[in-house]
């Protein structure tokens with residue numbers, strides 16, 4: 001999946017765990033005049049039930065794209081009552097203020113790569129969302145042209161996201177190279193989203 005218009009380029013590599021039809025990971029993105037929003041959820045376990053939870057959370061985000069990250073997480077939590085839990089990452093880029101913010105609950109990885117190649121790996125909060133309130137940490141920063149964000153489920157080991165991989169020229173190349181090197185190696189549902197701000 002690739003998007004190459006607007007201010008943000010995006011490329012996604014997604015595959016279900018070996019032998020599964022349903023991928024338990026779901027993602028959503030949307031770009032408007034004001035902002036870019038991207039979210040990734042990994043339903044606990046795998047298969048159809050995992051998919052149901054991660055998709056329910058993406059539906060909430062799709063229906064409420066202007067809410068703050070904190071408010072989105074709260075709403076996502078509400079929809080999970082009686083369902084399997086999820087881990088969740090949300091990234092928002094605000095074009096007017098030229099800032100970004102993201103939050104990760106549980107094992108959704110976020111790596112930022114500055115235009116000069118400096119990488120920063122977010123340490124996600126432990127745990128998961130499962131219908132009860134929980135604390136949250138939101139990271140903020142100023143966006144720079146050429147900045148890259150990688151958001152990925154735990155089917156992607158961050159050891160595989162080497163600086164060589166992130167030096168690729170386009171987001172499409174990042175996911176292509178990943179797929180070529182590790183695409184067959186899937187002990188878990190795998191989603192890698194590469195995002196570049198222009």
Ligand SMILES: [Mn+2]
Nearest residue numbers: 042154155188
């Ligand atoms: Mn997983």
